[in-house]
Amino acid sequence: MNFNLVSVNLDGTLKECIELMKKNKIHRIIVEDMKVSTFTGFITYETIFDFFIANYYSDMSAFRTPASSLDVMTKKVITVDKDETLYNCLLKLWFHKISIIPVMHGTSLYGFLFLKDIIYLFGNGEKFAVKCFNIDKRSCF
Numbered sequence: 001m002n003f004n005l006v007s008v009n010l011d012g013t014l015k016e017c018i019e020l021m022k023k024n025k026i027h028r029i030i031v032e033d034m035k036v037s038t039f040t041g042f043i044t045y046e047t048i049f050d051f052f053i054a055n056y057y058s059d060m061s062a063f064r065t066p067a068s069s070l071d072v073m074t075k076k077v078i079t080v081d082k083d084e085t086l087y088n089c090l091l092k093l094w095f096h097k098i099s100i101i102p103v104m105h106g107t108s109l110y111g112f113l114f115l116k117d118i119i120y121l122f123g124n125g126e127k128f129a130v131k132c133f134n135i136d137k138r139s140c141f
Contacts, residue, residue, distance in 0.1 A: 005109060008043075009034045014070060015063040017043050028100075030109060031073050039102065039109040041075040048072055077102055081085070082110045089113055 008017050009029035022111050028044040051072040055062070067073060077103045080089050093101055099115040 003110065005030055007032050007034075007109075008067065009041060010068040011066045012068075013064055014048070014067045014072060016027065016065075017067050018048070021045070025069045032067060034108070039077075041073040041077055042102075043067055043073050049072055080113065081105075086118070090118060093118075109120050 006020055006024045006026055008020060010031060010033050012031070017031075021027065021029050028042050030042050031040045032038060033040055051070060052062075055071070060130065073092065078092055078096050080092055082103050082105045089101065093113075093115055101113050103110045103113050136141060
């Protein structure tokens with residue numbers, strides 16, 4: 001699970017999002033309302049690409065616009081609670097055909113669980129799970 005989360009405030013511009021993604025070598029950035037520390041959604045390279053295909057701009061005005069006011073953010077996000085069982089996490093990943101899922105602690109974002117993390121966990125057994133994820137047999141984390 002990735003705990004190094006890079007985020008932008010709701011009023012962050014699309015240009016700021018892209019620069020943070022490039023600087024941190026990541027493919028997605030978290031959008032949160034920093035006034036109340038609430039996870040709102042996230043922006044990925046794919047959502048930016050989809051936005052520009054659907055809304056062609058001949059000028060660069062979209063880059064100066066707050067990203068939350070553009071239709072570039074994934075808002076309907078499938079999440080798991082940090083106390084979910086590993087099996088429930090796998091079911092949500094499989095059912096929704098996704099490879100990453102945000103892990104929540106109440107309304108705060110705790111981290112991201114990647115399908116590759118779970119596969120690595122299975123490949124390295126319980127010793128890895130307890131050491132790196134600090135989990136018992138019943139919980140996801």
